[in-house]
Amino acid sequence: MAQTVPGRTAPPQTTTPQTVTSAVPRPWEDPAATPFVRVEGVTKRFGSFTAVQDVSLDIYRGELFCLLGGSGCGKSTLLRMLAGFEDVSAGRVIIDGRDQTGVPPYLRDTNMMFQSYALFPHLSVEKNIAYGLRREGLPRAEIATRVTDMLSLVQMQGFAARRPHQLSGGQRQRVALARALVKRPKLLLLDEPLGALDRKLREETQLELIKIQQSLGITFIVVTHDQEEAMTLSTRLGVMTEGRIVQTGTPHEIYEFPRSRFVADFIGSVNLFDGRIAVDGTDSATIACPGAGMDIHISHSVAGTVGQAVTVAIRPEKIEMLASPSGTRPNAVEGRVEEVAYMGNLSVYHVRLDSGMIVRVNMSNRSRYDDDVPRPGASVVLEWDGSAGVVLEG
Amino acid sequence: MSGGGPLGRGALGRALARNRRRLVIAVPLLWLGLFFLVPFLYVAKISLSVPAIARPPYLPLWEWKDGTLDLSLNFGNFLFLIQDRLYLAAYLESLRIAAISTLITLLIGYPMAYAIARSPAGRRNLLLMLVILPFWTSFLLRVYAWIGFLKSNGVINNTLMALGLIDTPLVLMQTDFAVYLGIVYTYLPFMILPLYANLARLDGALLEASADLGARPLTTFATVTLPLSARGIVAGCMLVFIPAVGEFVIPALLGGPDTLMIGAVLWNEFFSNRDWPVASAVAVVMLLVLILPIMLLRRVQAAPEADASKAEDAA
Ligand SMILES: Nc1ncnc2c1ncn2[C@@H]1O[C@H](COP(=O)(O)OP(=O)(O)O)[C@@H](O)[C@H]1O
Ligand SMILES: [Mg+2]
Numbered sequence: 031m032a033q034t035v036p037g038r039t040a041p042p043q044t045t046t047p048q049t050v051t052s053a054v055p056r057p058w059e060d061p062a063a064t065p066f067v068r069v070e071g072v073t074k075r076f077g078s079f080t081a082v083q084d085v086s087l088d089i090y091r092g093e094l095f096c097l098l099g100g101s102g103c104g105k106s107t108l109l110r111m112l113a114g115f116e117d118v119s120a121g122r123v124i125i126d127g128r129d130q131t132g133v134p135p136y137l138r139d140t141n142m143m144f145q146s147y148a149l150f151p152h153l154s155v156e157k158n159i160a161y162g163l164r165r166e167g168l169p170r171a172e173i174a175t176r177v178t179d180m181l182s183l184v185q186m187q188g189f190a191a192r193r194p195h196q197l198s199g200g201q202r203q204r205v206a207l208a209r210a211l212v213k214r215p216k217l218l219l220l221d222e223p224l225g226a227l228d229r230k231l232r233e234e235t236q237l238e239l240i241k242i243q244q245s246l247g248i249t250f251i252v253v254t255h256d257q258e259e260a261m262t263l264s265t266r267l268g269v270m271t272e273g274r275i276v277q278t279g280t281p282h283e284i285y286e287f288p289r290s291r292f293v294a295d296f297i298g299s300v301n302l303f304d305g306r307i308a309v310d311g312t313d314s315a316t317i318a319c320p321g322a323g324m325d326i327h328i329s330h331s332v333a334g335t336v337g338q339a340v341t342v343a344i345r346p347e348k349i350e351m352l353a354s355p356s357g358t359r360p361n362a363v364e365g366r367v368e369e370v371a372y373m374g375n376l377s378v379y380h381v382r383l384d385s386g387m388i389v390r391v392n393m394s395n396r397s398r399y400d401d402d403v404p405r406p407g408a409s410v411v412l413e414w415d416g417s418a419g420v421v422l423e424g
Numbered sequence: 425m426s427g428g429g430p431l432g433r434g435a436l437g438r439a440l441a442r443n444r445r446r447l448v449i450a451v452p453l454l455w456l457g458l459f460f461l462v463p464f465l466y467v468a469k470i471s472l473s474v475p476a477i478a479r480p481p482y483l484p485l486w487e488w489k490d491g492t493l494d495l496s497l498n499f500g501n502f503l504f505l506i507q508d509r510l511y512l513a514a515y516l517e518s519l520r521i522a523a524i525s526t527l528i529t530l531l532i533g534y535p536m537a538y539a540i541a542r543s544p545a546g547r548r549n550l551l552l553m554l555v556i557l558p559f560w561t562s563f564l565l566r567v568y569a570w571i572g573f574l575k576s577n578g579v580i581n582n583t584l585m586a587l588g589l590i591d592t593p594l595v596l597m598q599t600d601f602a603v604y605l606g607i608v609y610t611y612l613p614f615m616i617l618p619l620y621a622n623l624a625r626l627d628g629a630l631l632e633a634s635a636d637l638g639a640r641p642l643t644t645f646a647t648v649t650l651p652l653s654a655r656g657i658v659a660g661c662m663l664v665f666i667p668a669v670g671e672f673v674i675p676a677l678l679g680g681p682d683t684l685m686i687g688a689v690l691w692n693e694f695f696s697n698r699d700w701p702v703a704s705a706v707a708v709v710m711l712l713v714l715i716l717p718i719m720l721l722r723r724v725q726a727a728p729e730a731d732a733s734k735a736e737d738a739a
Pocket of ligand 1: 076079081099100101102103104105106107108
C-alpha cells in the first residue's frame with residue numbers, strides 16, 4: 031500500500047490535548063487515554079480466503095466510528111468478530127479491557143443492529159424490543175417502562191402491537207435500533223443501519239442517529255459503504271479495502287490528508303496527476319507532471335528523493351477556473367471546457383488540458399443566472415494554490 | 425396478473441385470459457372431484473344400503489318402478505357401529521397409536537430435519553436423498569425386512585443372545601412396540617421433509633439476533649426456532665397422523681392379535697365378512713374423524729404464524 035511521502039504529513043493536530051479548546055473531545059489524540067475497543071492484529075480466514083487481514087484499531091468511549099469500504103471488503107466480517115458471531119483466526123479483540131476471545135455473543139456487552147434488521151417475525155414490536163430484557167430476567171414492570179421509553183425515543187409509540195411485516199422499512203429500522211439500544215450495551219454495532227432507506231429518509235435518520243448516540247453516550251461502530259454517510263456520522267472513520275484498514279482519521283483528515291491514492295480516490299472526487307519529484311526544497315517542491323503537461327508547485331517540502339514517482343491529488347473544489355490568468359497563484363494551466371454538469375448548488379466542469387488530460391473543477395453557483403458561467407468550448411485557465419495538492423507515493 | 429397475459433387475439437383468447445384464474449383453480453378442483461369426491465360419495469352410498477348375499481353384496485339404494493322413485497336409506501350400519509363396542513374401541517385405539525407414533529416421529533424427525541437444514545449446502549441434497557431412499561423399495565418388502573429383524577430368531581435377538589446379554593429371545597414381534605416401530609419407520613420421511621422445508625427457510629440472522637440479545641442456544645431454540653417452525657411441525661404431524669390412523673398393513677403384519685386398529689377392522693369387514701355396507705360406514709366415520717385435524721391444519725396455515733407469540737409468553 032502506498033505510504034505518505036513525509037513532509038506535510040501531520041494534519042493540524044499538533045496541539046497538545048491540554049490546549050484543545052474544542053467542545054468535542056478528541057481522545058484519540060490523547061496518548062494517556064485508554065481505548066475502549068482494541069482490535070489487535072485481527073485476521074479472519076474462510077478456508078483459503080482471507081476476509082480480514084491483520085486489522086488493528088483503537089476506538090474510544092463515546093466515539094461514533096465508521097468502517098467504510100466497498101462491498102466485500104470485509105467490513106461486516108470485522109463487525110461480526112466484535113459481536114462474537116465469528117471467531118478470529120488470529121489476533122484478539124478487547125472490549126472495555128476484557129479479552130473477548132472465546133466469549134459467545136450472548137455473554138458480550140455488545141449489541142448489534144443487523145443489516146436485514148433481523149426482527150422476529152412472530153413477535154410484536156413491543157415483544158421484539160422486550161426480548162433482550164426478558165433474557166436478562168428483569169421484572170416485568172421494569173421491562174415495560176424501558177420498552178415504553180425506547181418506543182418513544184425512536185418515535186414508535188403507536189406501533190407497539192404491530193408485527194414487523196406490518197411496518198414500513200423506516201419503521202423496522204427504528205424497531206431494530208430500539209431493540210439493540212434497550213439493552214444499554216457498552217458498544218453498539220450497526221451493520222449498514224441506513225442502507226435500506228431511501229435517500230431523504232436516510233439523511234434525516236443520520237442526524238437522528240447522531241443525536242441518539244450523543245444523548246445515550248454509547249460507543250457506536252457503524253459499517254457503511256456510503257462515504258457521505260461515513261463523513262456525516264463519524265467522529266473518526268476507518269477506510270477498508272481487501273480486508274485491510276488503509277487509513278483511520280477524522281472525516282476532515284481522511285478527506286484533506288489522504289495517505290494513499292486509494293483513499294484519495296475513494297472519498298469524494300479527486301484529480302490525480304502522476305509525475306516525478308523534480309525539485310524538493312526546504313519549504314517548497316516541484317512535481318513534473320508530463321501527463322498534465324505542466325509542473326505542479328507545492329508550498330512545502332515533500333522530503334522524497336528527486337526522480338521519485340509520486341501522484342498529486344487535487345480536489346475539484348480547490349481549483350479556481352478563470353477566463354484569464356490572475357498571476358497570483360503558483361499553478362496555472364490552460365484548458366477548454368468540455369462538459370458542464372449542473373448540480374444545483376454547484377456545477378462540475380470537465381476541462382480538457384492541452385495535454386489531453388481531463389480535470390474536474392467544482393464551482394459553486396453563487397448567481398441564479400448563468401450568463402457569466404463558462405460554457406462547453408470556452409477557453410479557461412485553471413489555477414490553484416501551493417497548498418491545494420496532496421503528494422502521494424506513486 | 426390482473427391484466428391477463430397476451431394469450432390470444434380472438435374472442436376465445438380474451439375469454440380465456442379473463443377466466444384464467446378460475447381455470448387455474450378448476451384443474452385441481454376437477455381432479456379432487458373425480459378422484460376424491462366421487463369415490464367418497466360412492467362409499468357413502470354403500471354405507472346407507474342394506475347388505476345382501478349378491479353381487480355386489482348390497483341392495484341398491486334406490487329403485488325406479490312404475491313412475492315412482494323408491495329411496496331407502498339404511499342407517500342401521502351406523503347404529504351398528506355405535507352398538508358394537510368393538511368399533512369405538514378400534515377408533516380410539518387407532519387414534520391413540522397414531523398420536524403416539526406421530527409424537528415419536530416428531531421427536532426423531534425434528535432433530536434430523538434441523539441437522540439437515542443446518543448442514544453445508546453441498547451436503548444437504550445428499551442427506552435428503554438418504555431420507556427419501558427407502559421409498560425406492562417396496563413398502564411391503566421393508567415391513568417384511570423388519571419382521572426379519574424382530575422375530576424371535578431374528579437379527580436383533582440373535583445378536584443379543586450371541587453377545588450373552590439375554591438368555592431367552594425377547595418378544596418383539598406382534599407387539600404394540602413393533603407397530604409403533606413400523607409406523608415411525610415408515611412415516612419418518614413424511615415428517616422430515618416438511619420440517620426441513622420450513623427450517624431451511626429460517627433466517628440465520630434471527631438466531632444470531634437472539635444470541636446477540638442474550639439468549640443461550642436452548643432459549644433461542646425455544647423462543648425463535650420452535651415458534652417459527654410451528655407450521656412445519658403441524659404439516660409434518662398431519663402427514664404422519666392422518667395415514668397412520670387408517671394404517672392397516674403395519675398392524676396386520678407386525679401387530680399382535682390384540683392390536684385393534686380401525687384399518688384392520690375395515691379390511692376384515694370388506695374381505696372376511698364381505699359386509700360392504702358396514703365397512704363403508706366404518707370408512708365414512710373414519711373420514712369424519714380425520715376431517716377435524718385437517719380443518720385444524722387449514723386454520724393454522726391460513727393465519728400466518730398466528731399466536732406463535734404465545735410461545736414467547738410461556739418461555
Ligand atoms: N461465512 C463465510 N464464508 C466464506 N466467505 C465469507 C463468509 N462471510 C463472508 N465471506 C467473504 O468475505 C468477504 C467479506 O465479506 P463481508 O465482510 O460480508 O463484506 P462487506 O464489506 O461487504 O460487509 C466477502 O468476499 C465474502 O464473500
Ligand atoms: Mg456487509
